[in-house]
Amino acid sequence: MELWFTEKHTENVTFSIKVDRQVYSGQSEFQRIDLFDSLEFGRFLTLDGYMMLTEKDEFIYHEMIVHVPMAVLPDVQKVLxxxxxxxxxxxxxVRYPEIKQIDLxxxxxxxIEACKKYLPQTAGKLDDPRVTIHYADGLKFVRSKQDEYDLIIxxxxxxxxxxxxxFTKEFYxxxxxxxxxxxxxxxxxxxxxYPVDAVAMQRAHKRIIDSxxxxxxxxxxxxxxxxxHWLFGFASKKYHPVEDFNASGWKARGMKTKYYNDKIHVGAFALPNYVKDLLEEM
Ligand code: AAT
Known part of the structure; x- marks a missing residue:
């Protein structure tokens, strides 16, 4: 018998991965957590039936969410x-020696428990001495913080x-x-x-621009x-993500990456016209 993971991307579109076996299934206070093994994407994590990451393509997401700001901001010591x-x-x-403290x-x-046990590829550095894990709602955690972090991811x-x-105005x-x-x-x-996702994206963008x-x-x-096709937001008080991009500084680090490089950094900010329209029409 074949086992497939299927996620509905819209009312009319599904995305399926053939599953070798289910590795873990749990129900927390907040969500259902599942881990599966697959031939094509390796092990993958879903929350409430939605794909969070797979071993095969997580490098793209994690490199782009970290190295883009790190190659722009000059002196990042404390990260949330x-x-x-x-x-x-x-x-x-944790690949950056100048980072002294990371609050997760x-x-x-x-x-976290499930990933430490079943996804060492991503969770392997959570024990780094610079990392402090806080089990809390991010919305509440940031309320009491002021002038503290050089970078928030x-x-x-x-x-x-x-x-x-x-995704609220209060949070931003x-x-x-x-x-x-x-x-x-x-x-x-x-x-x-897909319009179902684009609406959320536009709403978030409007709130970030306002903040x-x-x-x-x-x-x-x-x-x-x-x-x-996925987007990331770069919202900043002083530094511009392309004009202040330190390409030579980045290259001098000699950091080996699988997706990110100096040309991708600049190119990633060039958006298709329909995306620009969506962002401007709000
Ligand atoms: N690194 C790629 C994986 C994720 S998982 C996102 C995490 O956010 C989950 O572990 C979830 O438990 C946690 N989370 C959700 N809400 C909160 C909150 N209010 N405060 C703190 N943590 C929270 C991202 C996947 C992106 C999926 C894109 N489709």
């Missing part, structure tokens, strides 16, 4: 990651269920306040392609997310 309990963003961050705020301890689920509050305003004068926030910014003086959107190709 909201969500991201799989540890993929943390794994990329994950609402669901069970996600919002590595959240989509805007329904526990992740809903991380509090992130602004939690950042230092030269700080920036990067977020996973949903997909522009930050500099706000740009960049893109990457993520095969296992709806439509494969």
């Amino acid at each position: 990651v909201i969500g991201g309990g799989d540890g993929g963003a943390v794994r990329e961050l 705020v994950e609402i669901d301890a069970q996600v 919002v590595d959240s689920t989509d805007p329904f269920g526990p992740g809903e509050g991380l 305003g509090n992130c602004y306040k939690a950042l230092t004068d030269t700080g920036a926030m990067v977020n996973q910014h949903e997909s522009p392609f 930050f003086p500099i706000s740009r959107v960049y893109q990457a190709h993520i095969p296992t997310y709806p439509s494969g």
Whole structure:
């Protein structure tokens, strides 16, 4: 008998991966957590039936959410990651020796436990001494923070269920306040392609523009997310993601990456016309 994981991307479109076996299934206070093994994408994590990451393509998402801001901001010492309990963003961050402290705020301890046990590829660096894990709602955690972080990475689920509050005006305003004068926030910014996702993307963009003086959107190709076309937001107090991009500084680090490079950095901010229209029409 064949076993398939299927996610509905719209009312009329599904995306399926043939599953070898189910590795883990649990129900936390917040969501259902599943891990599967597959031939094509390796092990993958789903929350409430939605794809979070696969071993084969997670490098694209995690490199783009971390290296883009790190190659722009000149002196990042303290970082806040909201969500991201799989540890993929943390794994990329700990590669930077100048980062002294990483606070990871994950609402669901069970996600972290499951990933530590079953997804060492992403969770392997969660024990780095610079990392402190806070089991809390990111929305509440940032409320009390002021002038503290050089970089905030919002590595959240989509805007329904526990992740809903991380797409609100209140949250973005509090992130602004939690950042230092030269700080920036990067977020996973949903997909522009299917109208069901684009509406959420536009709403988030409008709220970010209202909260930050500099706000740009960049893109990457993520095969296992709806439509494969995914956006990220770069919202900043001082530094512009392309004009202040330090390409030579990045290259001098000699950091080996599988997706990100200096040309991708600049190119990712070039958006298709229909995406520009969606962002401007709000
Ligand atoms: N690194 C790619 C994987 C994720 S998972 C996002 C994480 O955010 C989950 O572990 C979830 O438990 C956590 N989370 C959700 N809501 C909150 C909250 N309010 N506070 C803190 N953590 C939260 C991102 C996948 C992107 C999917 C795109 N379709």
